[in-house]
Amino acid sequence: MSFPEIRPRRLRRNAAIRRLVSETRVDPAELVVPMFVKEGLTEPRAISSLPGVLQHSRESLRKAAAEAVQAGVGGIMLFGVPEQRDPTGSGGVDPNGILNVAIRDVVAEVGDATVVMSDLCLDEFTSHGHCGVLTPDGEVDNDATLAAYAEMAVAQAAAGVGMVGPSGMMDGQVGAVRRALDAAGYQDVAVLAYAAKYASAFFGPFREAVESALEGDRRTYQQDPANLRESLREVALDVAEGADLVMVKPALPYLDVVSAVRAAVDVPVAAYQVSGEYAMVEAAAANGWIDRERVMLETLTSIKRAGAQIILTYWAVEAAQILRERH
Numbered sequence: 001m002s003f004p005e006i007r008p009r010r011l012r013r014n015a016a017i018r019r020l021v022s023e024t025r026v027d028p029a030e031l032v033v034p035m036f037v038k039e040g041l042t043e044p045r046a047i048s049s050l051p052g053v054l055q056h057s058r059e060s061l062r063k064a065a066a067e068a069v070q071a072g073v074g075g076i077m078l079f080g081v082p083e084q085r086d087p088t089g090s091g092g093v094d095p096n097g098i099l100n101v102a103i104r105d106v107v108a109e110v111g112d113a114t115v116v117m118s119d120l121c122l123d124e125f126t127s128h129g130h131c132g133v134l135t136p137d138g139e140v141d142n143d144a145t146l147a148a149y150a151e152m153a154v155a156q157a158a159a160g161v162g163m164v165g166p167s168g169m170m171d172g173q174v175g176a177v178r179r180a181l182d183a184a185g186y187q188d189v190a191v192l193a194y195a196a197k198y199a200s201a202f203f204g205p206f207r208e209a210v211e212s213a214l215e216g217d218r219r220t221y222q223q224d225p226a227n228l229r230e231s232l233r234e235v236a237l238d239v240a241e242g243a244d245l246v247m248v249k250p251a252l253p254y255l256d257v258v259s260a261v262r263a264a265v266d267v268p269v270a271a272y273q274v275s276g277e278y279a280m281v282e283a284a285a286a287n288g289w290i291d292r293e294r295v296m297l298e299t300l301t302s303i304k305r306a307g308a309q310i311i312l313t314y315w316a317v318e319a320a321q322i323l324r325e326r327h
Contacts, residue, residue: 024305026297028072028320032117032270032312035068036209037061038081039098049205050275051282053314055081061102062109071320075115077165077312078102081210082125088133089125092152095159097125103159117163117192118156120177122148129214131168131221140221145170150180157186165247167194169221169234175241192270193243196231196257198223202250202276209275231257232264239265245310250274252299255306262307270310271303278314293322 011021038045041057056064065076080099082091091097099118106116122145123131132145145168153164164181166173174193181189199222207214223230235246246265248258249272262269281299285292296315303311313319 024301026300026304026311026319026323028323029074030304030310031073031300031316031320032075032077032115032310033068033073033316034077034079034312034314035061035064036079036081037098037102038211039083047205047209049208049279050314051279051286053209053278055209058102058105062105065106065109065114068317068320069110069113071317072324073114073316073320074310075117075163076106076110077117077119078106078161079119079210080124085125085127085213087127089122089148092122092125093148093155095155097155099124100155100159103156103161107160112162115162116160117165118159118161120149120152120156120164120166121168122152123168123212123214124210127213129212131218132170140170142170142172142221146172146176149173150176153177153180153189154184154186157181157184157189161189163190163192163244165192165194167197167249169194169197169218169223172241174238174243178242190244191242192245192247193238194249194272195235195238195243195246196223196248196254196261198225198250198254200225200250200253200274200276202253202274205275205279225253228257228260232260235261235265239267243267245270247272247310247312248308250277251303251308251311252277255302258303258306258308268309269307270312271306271308273299273303273311273313273315275314297322 036055038055044054044056044060047053082098103118121131130140132140135141156164166177199219238246245268247270248254251271251273258271281295284290
């Protein structure tokens with residue numbers, strides 16, 4: 001018996017067929033845009049290493065949030081850049097600190113039309129740039145930092161945030177945040193755990209965006225890029241402590257981790273396409289070496305294909321607009 005000739009290319013013949021059989025689709029509602037707001041600005045300020053990304057004033061942040069909602073993005077992740085910093089990062093807890101004020105501004109602007117999220121970490125607020133409170137000998141004090149995170153979580157919830165993102169990679173941070181939120185009556189505020197956050201060289205442009213004061217590195221609390229199984233332990237601990245969602249950061253260099261985490265848990269999995277990933281593409285495109293739009297969408301598709309249900313990306317608004325136009 002002879003068999004007909006198999007021609008897989010039949011299903012690639014034109015755009016309509018390719019669209020029909022596409023296995024992976026990125027939806028605008030799955031994209032989250034990180035936004036930076038700087039205390040004291042009256043006009044938005046460009047970030048040189050992140051072309052197209054801004055440090056916002058409070059006014060421009062509100063406008064940008066409304067534009068993000070119009071584009072159909074699923075969420076906005078807020079980062080605050082204070083004018084003054086101190087060793088304990090007290091500005092992150094202050095109800096009138098820039099991040100908590102920005103949460104109130106954005107919630108007032110967009111309501112529940114998208115998910116308003118906030119970074120829950122001290123690094124933007126400490127004079128030393130680390131993600132926690134330091135001991136007298138300069139080490140990060142895990143348990144003292146947990147107390148600060150708990151207070152910060154309640155302050156953000158009081159400002160109206162829908163989801164907090166503890167990102168400091170302290171042991172027990174999710175449990176500490178969950179207990180504090182519940183005790184303060186904020187049981188409905190969700191926790192997006194930065195469960196697998198690596199000590200990555202891809203964070204460089206972000207440091208400019210938040211004007212980080214960090215000297216040294218964060219290798220004593222962020223994960224070793226060589227380790228995968230460690231991520232699964234971290235994720236399991238965060239889920240057990242009450243994480244509603246878990247995240248892998250960065251994304252593209254860690255697609256194997258995204259895939260393994262997706263297979264290991266039954267909560268939604270997010271991935272953060274970080275500043276260095278974005279900046280590399282933008283730099284190559286500016287030199288005419290790659291097709292910017294195609295590479296942008298290809299990277300997002302690869303992250304979704306690896307298993308991320310939610311993608312944090314600086315392209316979120318632009319990508320959402322393109323995707324809506326195409327479909």
